[in-house]
Every structure is written in C-alpha cells, then in structure tokens.
Amino acid sequence: MKYFLRRILWLIFAIFVALTINFILPRLMPGDPATILIQRLEGLEPSAIEAVRTAFGLETDKNIVIQYWDYLVNLAHGDLGISISHYPTPVWDVLKKALPWTIGLMGLSTIFSFVIGTFIGIGIAWKRKSKISDAILGLFLFIRSFPYFWFGLILVYFLAFNNPFFPLGGAHSTRLMPADGWAYFKSVLYHGFLPGLTITISSMGYWILTIRNNMINVLAEDYITVAKAKGLSASRIRNLYAAKNAILPSISGFAMALGFVIGGSLLTEMVFSYPGVGFMLFQAVQQQDYPLLQAIFLFIILGVLFSNFIADIVIMLLDPRVRDGGSR
Amino acid sequence: MSDTILEIDHLTAGYETKMGDVLAVNDVSFDLKKGELIGIAGESGCGKSTLAYSIMNLLEDNGKIYSGEIRFSGKNMVDLSDKQIKNFRWKNMSMVFQSAMNALNPVMKISEQLIDALKAHEKKISDKEARKRAKEMLKLVDIQIDRLDAYPHQLSGGMKQRVMIAMAMILNPDLMIMDEPTTALDVVVQRNIIEKVEELRHEFNFSIIFITHDLSLLVEISDKLAIMYAGKILEIGPADRIYLNPLQPYTEGLMNSFPPLTGELEEMSGIAGKPPDLLNPPQGCPFYPRCDKRMDICQKTMPEFKEIEENHKVRCHLYTGGNNNE
Amino acid sequence: MIKDMLKLFISNKKALTGVIILIFFLTIAIFAPIIAPYGPKQSRDESGKFELRAEPSLKHPLGTSHAGYDLFSRLIYGTRLSLGVGISTGIITTFIALTLGLFSGYYGGVIDEIISFINNIFLVIPSLPLVIVVASYITIKGVLPIILVLSLTGWAWGTRVIRSQVLSVREREFVKVAEVLGEKPLIIVFREIFPNIISLVMATFFTSTIAAVIGEATLEFIGLGNLSTVTWGTMLYWAQNNAALLYNAWWWFLPPGLFIGLLGTSFALMNFAIDEISNPKIRKR
C-alpha cells in the first residue's frame, strides 16, 4: 500500500504544479487580453473596462499573489471565468459543448487502435517467420510516417466526396437533435466513422510496433522455453507467458495516450469540421481568449495526470514485482 | 540399474547460420540406464547444452538435428511428430534450466506454473487434485507450503531452483536433464540442492543427465562421466575410474586444473590455448593444438571412439593403435 | 567498430530502401532548379499567363494552383525546405537530448533531479497543443521559428531514452575500470559511454526527424507557418483553404502528402534497421 500512497502524493503535487503553470502561461502571452476585448466591444465606458478586467481576474494593479489566490478560489468553486471570444458565456458552458464530442471521438479511436494494434502486434510477433507478418509490419511502418490529417483528406475525398458513402463532415446531420434518440445516435456514429477511422489507423502503428518488439524480447526468455517443454498449448504460451509479460509497457503507454484524448485532434477536427476541443483550442489561441485557453489546458493536464495515475494502478495490479517493491 | 532407458546413437546436431552449419554436437553416442546419473562435463562452447536441447527436442528455430537417433525406451525421438513430442515431453523426460532467475514466469504464481504442467498432460485432473499434487511436490523439495501462491521474485535463488526441480518431477518422468542447475548458486545452497536431488533420485529411481563445467562436482555425484570437447565425447566411463586414471590427455588436463581442498599442494598447469572454432572444425583430433601428448597422426585422422576397458571408451590415437606407437 | 556498423546497416534490406528514398529526396532538393520546369512562384511564361486551377496536363504534370503556380515545380522546390527543416530540427532535438541525457545520466545527483523534473513536465503536456501555444507566441512567421518551436517541444522523449541508456552503460565494468585508472569524468563520458550509445542516438535522430517533418506540415497546414514559403505543408494549406474538394482537385493535396509520407517512411525504415542491428534478439538469425 506504500506504493499507492506514494502515487497519490505525486499526483497531488503534479496537479499543483499544473495549476501554477496554467496560471502563469497566459500572463506570459504578449499583448493585454482585456484591451483586445475592449476594442472589440468599443464604446464601453472606463468603469465597464474595469468590470471586464475583474471578471477575467486580470486586474494588473493587484499584486500577482492575490491574483493567484483569487484564481485558485474561483477554481475551487468551479468558476473558470468568462470566455473572451464567446463573451459573455462562461468558459465552462463553451467547453461543455465540445468536450463530449472530443472524448467520444478520441476516446473510442484510441481504445480501438490500442486493442486492435496490440492484437495484431502479438500475432505478427508470434508468427514472426511468415511473410504476412513482414507485410503488415511494413504497411504500418509506412502508414505511421504519414501526417494523419492528410490521411483524413484522402478518406474524405474518396469515401465522402466522390462517392457519398459517408458525410463530408460535422458531428451529426443538422436535421436531427439529441431528442430524436436512436436516429440521432445513428447519425452521430455515421458522421463519426471517418474521423474515427483516420485516428485509429494512423495511431495503430505505434501500438503494433511497441508490443511486437516487447514480445520478441520476451519470447527469447527461458520461461518460454520451459513453457514449451512443459507441453503447454501454443495459445496458452502466447497469452499467459509471452503477452502477459510483453503487454506491461504498452499498458502504461495506453494510459498516457488516454490522457491526451482531451487535447482533441485539431487536424482531424479541421478536415472533418468536427466540433471538438482541438479546434476550440486553436480558435482560443488565435483570438487570445485566455480564460478558455487556460481552462482547456487545465483539463488536458488533469486528464493526463489522472490517466498516468490510473496507469500506475493498473501496472501495480498486473505486475506483482511492482506491487511489492516500489516502481520497477 | 536394470534396463537402458536412453540410447544416443551417432547424434549430430547444430545450428544453421549465414556462415554455414555449426555442428555443436558431432557424432555423439552413449546410453543411460534407469536410475543412473551421467555427468556431462565440458568447457564453454563444447556443445553440452545443445546436446541437452536436442534430446528434449527444444532446439531454437535455426537449430537442427542432422543425423543420428535418440531412442527413449525403444522409441526414436528424432522422427516423432510435433504433437507426439508435445505429449511425450515432461511426462517422460523433463529439464531443469541453468538460470533459475528467469526460468519462472515473473507474472504468474508458482502454483499456477506447477499446475499447468499437470493440466497439459492429464486433461481431466480436477483443480483440487492438481493443487494437492503441487503441494506434495513442494514438500518433497523442502519448500514450506505457504509459499505455494508466492510469485517468483519473492523467492531466493535456491528456492527458485527447488521449484524448478519440483516442476520437473511433477509428472514423475523417467529422465531429468539438468543443464548447469547450480552454477548460479552459492556453494552452500548448491550442496543442499545436490543432496536433495540425490535423495529424490534414489527414492523415485529416475535417471539424470547432469551437465556442468564444474568437473570436481561431477566426479562426486555421477555414476558415469562423459567429457565433451568441441562437440565430441572424448572419454566416457565410470566416474571414479576416470578421476583416478584419466586416459584422454584433455581429461587429464582438466583433472589437473582443480586445486584440491585437502591433501598437499603442488603447482598445477591447466591447459593452454583455446577450443577450436566449430564453424570449420579441424580435420584430425579437435584437441590436437592443445594436446601435450600429440602425434602427427592426431592432426590427420579423427581417432575413433574405442572401448578400452569394460564400458570405458576413449577417443584418442594413443589407445586406438595409432600406427607409430603401441 | 563504426565500419562494421555501417556494413551491417547497408546489408540490411530495410535500411537500404530507406537510404535510397532519402537519396532520391536529396537529389530532388539539390537539383530542384534543373528538375522543376518552372520557378516556384512563376505564374506565366513566354506563352502568357498560366491557366488557373488547370487540370494535370503535359505542360503542368500536376496542374496549377488557384494562383496559377505550377504545382509540380512547387512540389520539387518544396522538398528543399521540408527536408531542411526536418533534418535540422532532428539534429537540434537529438543534440539537446544527447547533452541532457548524457550529463544527467552520468553525473546524477541534483543535475539529474532538475533535468528529469523538467523532462517529465514536457512529457506530460501533449505536444500539439503546446506547439500551437508556443507557435502563436512567436509573432514573426517563417522557417526558423518552426525549427525552434519543434525542437523546443521535441527533445523530451529523446532525453529520457538516452538518459536511461547512459545509466545502464554507466554501471558496466569498463566505466568503473576507467574511474579506477584515474580517467577524468569528461573523458569517461565521451570516450567510454558515448560510443556505446551511438545506435540509440541515431534512432533518436531518425524518430525526431520524422516527428519534425510531420510537425512542420501540421503547423503549416493550420496556417501557423510562413505561408509565403514553398513547402509541402503550405501546399496542403492552400489545398485545404481553397476547398480542393469542391474542384475535385486531388492533385492539390495528394502529391505533397505522399512525399511527406515517403520521407517519413525512409527514416522509419532506417530507424527499424538500427533497432534490428543493435538488439540481437530482434535481429533474425
């Protein structure tokens, strides 16, 4: 249990650091966000400008520590401030719209690419001699080197534009609303298929290669020879002796990748004009909407930290050596 | 010591590499009676491990048995199908590996690794029965029962090797091959394990092929001793007789490389030079370059494996009536 | 030692194909003016203005862009910058990772604590959002800022991998022997440890270069690069922004993407070959 305590300690410390960076980062940005907003809203009297400044917690006259304290207090109450670019809606409402789409799209694709990738990786490591394994390996080495947004463009061009199997973009057909239940859900899947496919295929190569190399290292170990000598079935040796050892590093990698899900996939969202967090982040940067930017970054870092934490726990459950004596 | 359970007949095995075939085991023959312990001694690179792996038919993907027969209680192992070998192995002959460190699956409990050996060969055995058998095995090798569900990293080197021996005996095979089982262990733990193996051998009357480079250990525990060099057996015979009057110059050199613990001390010479490269083995006797009793015939023809005394064979021109002496 | 590393490298099928592709791109980059029929920004020739958005034809093997530039020539000239940015970023990233990894790995103690801490922070923050924020922070657009941005965010992974390798080499006995002989620490780092991690440094270089090539294309695709420069990334930007799809103009975005992928594959193949050579278990017997 000592190991568990240590991980929690590290998590809290990391969150604190993340919050601090998150607080400092926008303040380093050139230009003063309030003035930009005010230009856009021209015709506001000075008192209104002051109100806007306080609203964004950007009173430059107050010293930095107090600002930092206000920032933390607001955070505690879940108040992420008000978005500049979507003035006056609060940041949380803006974010609420994009988060489910990104988590849905990225989450599912990352899971699919991990599961299928690891499965293929184990297969081609186990049947290393066969030509198919080399072919698959070569194919994914090739795919992995391509920019995945270009891959998206190809899919849109051939599967959506030339012959209309799939919609050109968007998250669901404009005519349907969530209230329509099943029809709406079907259209969401239908629209989500191509972007999902892009992310899955392009990130699958990484998982295949990682697990394949681990498997080959594990297959050279003595306990595999012992398992063969004991006359165990091929599947039992491949799964319980080889894969169970080889998969450990991949799992921590998978948890890390899950953490990045919240960051969304800007490029795929652009190509498929999918309403995710990635595109929102890009707009926030362009319009210097610091509260929104701050909030998105906060969510990304929290997502990564939590997924790392979960990864450590999963590793602890799977690998008895880690459970006993500190991290391996 | 009634019947013979294993006969190796002119076995030749090795590895195919880009630079040609490496004959790690070259025309090796010997037999083994029930309950007998044969010690196979040899330095690194002499092919003793390849011999073990060939008998167990566990050669790596580029390993190959080129010719010769391995008859186990009559059945020739070399031409068995993979499926037959899979059922045959571990039930009739099992193996204990050198590096006890990673011969056990680190992420599986000891009990699971013992039981799946049982389950692989006795399909209908119940979990309860299998677990009981596993417990008995651990008791046999002096490991407390509460360690049954421990993980390998929670055991010491000595205990891990004992678990391996328990695993090798679980289907009570007739033959156990031990490839340098105690090399990685300390001398006290090594002695405990050797005593345990001796005890179990007499109790269950299985035979053992004990492979190591530690000749002094072999002389004590083996009934029969085979000296391997560059893939060939140079001398084979009763252990005590070979220790007292080694015939082959290489055996003599080896016996003269062990400083005694008791008795007077005199300067020892060891054997200069290094073993030949197995990729292009010398034409004559492989020990020729390092042999201090060599004759020119030794360089030309390979001496044949001749029986000098009752089951004491040697491969050396000094004894096979080489033309210019005896 | 280096000689037979190279011999092994060339004799490896995968590495050979990788090298051939790389040479193909290098020749294009060097001899671009000779290969490309027109200048990258040339929109007319003696027979008058080029037709806008022309279909691929003999005159314009890959058609023309919305502004009438010959796309085939732009693709050829684009190789120069895309390759240049990719390799220079790869070199800078590898250099940073090597120095940090070497010193934190060998010296340990406080230096190691600090470097590892920063390293973990960079590894935790996903690269793309970080790159976007840093890129937008740099107001002047152009090739140099891209190289800077990509290098500043790309070194973390390399440092961690090199550091762990240096830690394991440091425990090897020949390093202890050098210490006992009285060798000075700097000499130990560069004479004893460095030669043993060369294959890893090469692998890091290849991986960083792939990341840089794709990173550059990504940045330019979303408009953060200098749009007046001619690279595969900007070609993709214009393709997307001028709705290549509407004009059914696959030749706007297909070739640049293909070239990026090919260049990436060449480095991936070489990287894989290095892996096979240095790790005997993966090498086929």
Next chain:
Amino acid sequence: MSEKILELDNVSMHFPVKKFGSKEEYVHAMDDISFSLYRGEILSIVGESGSGKTTTANVVAKLHQPTSGNIYYNDKNIYGKEVRKNNLAYRKKVQMIFQDPFGALNPTHTIRAILERPFLIHGLADRNNVEEKIKDVLVQVGLEPAEQFIDKFPHELSGGQLQRINIARAISVDPELLLADEPTSMLDVSIRIIIMNMIKKFRDEENISYLYITHNLAGARYIADRIGVMYAGMLMELGPAEDVIKKAYHPYTQLLRSAAPQPEKGFRDGKLTTQGDIPSLVNPPSGCRFHPRCPEAKPECSKAIPEMKKIEDNHYVRCILY
C-alpha cells in the same frame, strides 16, 4: 612480515535503499572490517554472494566512500585531503581486475586503444613510444605475438585472452597493490589455473601484493598466503591459508569447507546439517550474524556481536566458542 602497505580500520559501508516517503533503510554491506595487507603478500577474502567481499575491494579502489572507519595506504588515509590532492598517485599504486573479462573492456575500442590509456593517463609514455610499451605488456601476460592481438576488438577474443588483457592493463602502471575481484570465476576451468599462476608470477617477480576476492575456498588455498572469511558483511576468521583450511575454527568456515566439492575425498560422508539461505542485509540478524544457521549456536550468540579474538599468532576468529 614485510612492511604494511594497506590497513582497513573498522570500515563499514551501508548503502541507502531509496524509498520515497517512508523511513530510510540501509543495506549493511560491510560492518567494521579491519585487516592489514603487507607488501608482496596475497590476502584472499572468501565468502558467498552478499558477504560484502566485492564491496571491500570497491571501497579500497575508491569506487564507494565508506560510511565509517578509515583506510590507510602507506599510513595515509586514502579519503584524506593529502591523497585526494594527488589522486593520480594513488591510482598508479592501486589497480583493480574485474570479474567479467568481457564486461571490463569497452566493446567499441580496439585492444590498442584500451591498453594505451594507462600509459597516457599516468604519463608513462607518449604518443610515439606507447605502441612499444603495449607490446611489451602483452608479451608479459603471454599474448605473443603481440601484433596478432593489438588491433583486435574484445568480441574477437576468448575469455582467457580478455582476462590477460585486463591484467596487462592493470600491471602497465606497475602498481604496488592489485585488487582482484573473482578474476577467474567466469573463465573455463583449464584457463583458470593459468591466470592464477600468472598472478602468482607477478607477485614473485614484481613484488605486487594482492587482495584476492573469491567464493572458491580451494582456489584461495592454492593462491593465497592468508585467507579471510567474510559472512553477511563481517569478517569471521582471518589467518594463514593452511591453518584456516585445516583448523577452520569458525563454524561458518567449517560449513564452507564441507560444502565445497572435494573429488579427492569422495563425497559419501556426512550430510550437511545447515539449511536456510543467506540473511537479508537490510535488517541483518542480531548478535553474531551466522547464529540463525550455525549448528553450534548458543542463546547468547544472538545477543552481542562477538569480538575478533586472537587464538594463535596471526590467526583471529569472531566466535564466542573461543
């Protein structure tokens, strides 16, 4: 006895076990080890794995600084300011041979690049006459003709040849003391004796003294003048080689002797009564560390750690029986 060159005075070495948060734990690798070494003498330290014998060699080679106690070389504290100032001088006098012949040679360097370092570091040769010095030292360790070896890489040579190169490198600075950490345990049997004979030859011809670390009692008897037996970080018995082997006062020495293979005597006599494994060094057993496994253990054995008592001239033992 000739003049004393090395003296360990109550040297202890505790390695911290890094644990985040919970209290610090230590591996008690060495606990108040004291012995001296005289010029031209071979002192062998015998012990099982985890007995601290390798740490003892590392501490004298200044690879680890001891937690407590002092080490004097020619009556100067090797961790004191004076020796630290001219570190190279100490390095020139005290060299080390490691256990794994292959691991002790940088695989990316040729033999020439390896063997020129000692000469260049200590200024014993310069660029142009270093080649000739290398050839001399290669011949000295029996690798002739030197030209055949000088441009080879470590992976092209056998274990025995590699260990000779390690010895060549160590003696090239003509040291006074050589720390040999199990130099022959990874070699083939036939080569072992040759390397041991070479070590003795350098002692006889160049008057080099050795701290010879091994786990093989018979090997120690063959090569050493005096033998020290270590167990779980403490020195249990120290005395002339023949006496330690024949008389073996300490129960642990007796255990080591009876466990070692003895082909000459035939094995059939009594079984080993001692069971159990080497104790944990993180919290070692109280009192005499061997008491949990000692056949003659008495109740007070687990109370206090017995003192090293002199039972014959130059023969000491740490056991309450004496």
